[in-house]
Amino acid sequence: MTALELRLEKAEFLLRQSQLPNPPHGYRTVAPTVEQLGAHYNASPDSVALPTEVLNPAMPQVAPLVYSSGEQTSVPEDATLTRSTERFPPEQGRVSASLLLQDEYTPPNVHTSIENADDLENPYDVSGDFEWDESSARSPTVAPLERAGSEQSDEAELIGDGMATLAVDESQGAYFGVASGAALLRAIDPVAAQHSPRPVRALRAGTRVSSELPMHLSSRRLVTNALVDAYFRHYHISYPILHEPTFRAQYDEVVERPSGPCWNFLAHLVAAIGAFTTGSDKAADNALFSEVKSLMNATYLEHGNLTLVQALVLMSNYLQKKNMPNSGYNYMGLATRMAMGIGLHKEFRKDNTPPFKMEIRRRVWWIMTVFDIGAEITFGRPVLMPAGGFEVALPMNIHDWVSDLLQPVVACR
Amino acid sequence: MEYPSESPELTLYTSIRAYASFYLAVVPIYARMATKPYPSADDLITLDDTIITPWLASIPPCFADSAEIPPKHRLSHSVLQWKYRHFKTLMYRPFVVKGMLQPQQAGVPDLAQSRLAQQRCQHEAQASIEAIEDFWNNNDRTRLGAWYAL
Numbered sequence: 001m002t003a004l005e006l007r008l009e010k011a012e013f014l015l016r017q018s019q020l021p022n023p024p025h026g027y028r029t030v031a032p033t034v035e036q037l038g039a040h041y042n043a044s045p046d047s048v049a050l051p052t053e054v055l056n057p058a059m060p061q062v063a064p065l066v067y068s069s070g071e072q073t074s075v076p077e078d079a080t081l082t083r084s085t086e087r088f089p090p091e092q093g094r095v096s097a098s099l100l101l102q103d104e105y106t107p108p109n110v111h112t113s114i115e116n117a118d119d120l121e122n123p124y125d126v127s128g129d130f131e132w133d134e135s136s137a138r139s140p141t142v143a144p145l146e147r148a149g150s151e152q153s154d155e156a157e158l159i160g161d162g163m164a165t166l167a168v169d170e171s172q173g174a175y176f177g178v179a180s181g182a183a184l185l186r187a188i189d190p191v192a193a194q195h196s197p198r199p200v201r202a203l204r205a206g207t208r209v210s211s212e213l214p215m216h217l218s219s220r221r222l223v224t225n226a227l228v229d230a231y232f233r234h235y236h237i238s239y240p241i242l243h244e245p246t247f248r249a250q251y252d253e254v255v256e257r258p259s260g261p262c263w264n265f266l267a268h269l270v271a272a273i274g275a276f277t278t279g280s281d282k283a284a285d286n287a288l289f290s291e292v293k294s295l296m297n298a299t300y301l302e303h304g305n306l307t308l309v310q311a312l313v314l315m316s317n318y319l320q321k322k323n324m325p326n327s328g329y330n331y332m333g334l335a336t337r338m339a340m341g342i343g344l345h346k347e348f349r350k351d352n353t354p355p356f357k358m359e360i361r362r363r364v365w366w367i368m369t370v371f372d373i374g375a376e377i378t379f380g381r382p383v384l385m386p387a388g389g390f391e392v393a394l395p396m397n398i399h400d401w402v403s404d405l406l407q408p409v410v411a412c413r
Numbered sequence: 414m415e416y417p418s419e420s421p422e423l424t425l426y427t428s429i430r431a432y433a434s435f436y437l438a439v440v441p442i443y444a445r446m447a448t449k450p451y452p453s454a455d456d457l458i459t460l461d462d463t464i465i466t467p468w469l470a471s472i473p474p475c476f477a478d479s480a481e482i483p484p485k486h487r488l489s490h491s492v493l494q495w496k497y498r499h500f501k502t503l504m505y506r507p508f509v510v511k512g513m514l515q516p517q518q519a520g521v522p523d524l525a526q527s528r529l530a531q532q533r534c535q536h537e538a539q540a541s542i543e544a545i546e547d548f549w550n551n552n553d554r555t556r557l558g559a560w561y562a563l
Contacts, residue, residue: 374436
């Protein structure tokens with residue numbers, strides 16, 4: 001049996017497992033052709049509403065989101081939808097995809113899952129922030145992650161194809177968008193997806209995985225209060241990629257430090273940049289520079305989490321400021337890929353993602369993007385920003401200290 | 414939890430919004446510049462007037478070039494001005510170089526636009542230098558400030 005046949009067989013198995021009853025006239029009755037839809041609703045074929053992902057234009061049309069007098073005093077409840085409407089005013093005769101689906105055959109168990117194109121776009125649960133961990137997939141030295149739903153996880157492992165096609169468990173939590181096979185399986189089999197394990201939790205401090213990763217130095221020993229203060233006084237004021245109260249609470253161990261050794265890496269970078277900005281102690285600056293470089297480990301790239309994205313972005317900018325622009329450029333490539341792997345480029349409804357988390361994600365994405373494009377133009381290299389497929393809003397213009405967004409410090413992992 | 418209302422005042426995030434909006438605006442211009450053949454002076458002037466000028470006008474009053482900025486935000490505020498002036502200098506720089514190497518004669522097509530491009534380049538370069546000098550002379554001199562300014 002060829003690999004392709006094996007994969008097809010697995011796909012069939014999944015579909016059989018998905019509780020999707022056989023449609024009486026095949027799938028075309030659920031998803032009629034564009035021409036059929038147009039005729040039925042007296043609309044031109046190209047006026048049929050498409051998922052936001054498809055409609056999203058290239059970058060120039062994103063720009064008007066920003067700054068016009070008195071614009072955007074608050075983020076709408078569904079920012080994605082609103083912005084799409086701004087770019088694509090309602091057209092006469094435009095047909096809702098959900099309406100079409102209701103009018104045609106609608107399997108009872110499927111209807112609630114795909115009645116809105118957003119449901120393919122928005123995952124069932126973003127409580128894990130799309131953070132992922134594949135470090136146990138290949139390395140025999142790392143103990144298998146503890147999994148609560150063992151039956152489901154075993155099955156998911158068996159059908160893994162490395163293409164995010166058959167992964168009902170979304171490859172352990174990473175972001176997969178509307179075009180992915182995972183999104184389709186999520187829609188047709190939400191129960192299986194919800195029961196899938198979230199091994200990314202294992203990255204938290206004190207777990208077996210984190211103990212396998214290098215923790216060369218105690219952050220307490222090197223990251224002094226003075227350097228952290230210098231970072232926030234000189235650097236953070238221009239590039240607030242961290243949420244200062246959250247980081248300080250983690251630093252003081254008032255709240256849990258997230259992502260195991262990744263946080264340690266981030267904390268060292270904060271100290272190193274703090275030392276760079278003061279410029280008063282060259283020896284400490286250079287020692288921290290060496291220390292930070294030694295902390296970077298290829299194993300990190302088998303994970304995806306917000307802490308690591310923040311660290312990679314800071315590493316990139318730090319290297320540039322330390323006159324290693326090409327090295328910084330490479331790190332930015334890692335940061336941008338990891339950022340999209342955890343879906344930072346996407347906007348999520350507040351019923352899926354609390355405003356605090358969403359706002360932090362926006363800040364990290366846009367600060368990363370500003371660094372990335374700035375360096376690309378500076379170096380005369382192509383801008384690799386996605387031409388479409390992203391719609392995350394700009395950070396809000398708010399004072400953290402008067403905002404409710406400040407409150408959930410303990411909620412930030 | 415609900416999203417709070419946005420502030421009309423300068424916040425920690427005003428600069429990032431401005432930087433991001435600037436890059437979103439100019440990336441299409443940069444793509445033209447980075448792809449052969451280089452755009453004509455006329456094309457660049459049009460792109461400047463239709464993209465960068467409206468972007469500049471869209472910056473909120475609290476972060477405009479002429480706004481009174483608290484000391485701690487002056488570097489990020491100045492960096493924005495340096496960014497866009499530097500970008501415009503880059504846009505038009507080939508016409509200055511070309512004008513120096515090959516003085517254009519009257520009657521050459523696009524001559525007026527080439528001269529306007531040269532003037533804009535020199536204007537932005539001069540304004541950028543003056544802005545940096547002003548920043549350097551009137552603010553605390555930090556290493557980070559020096560990295561951007563010097």
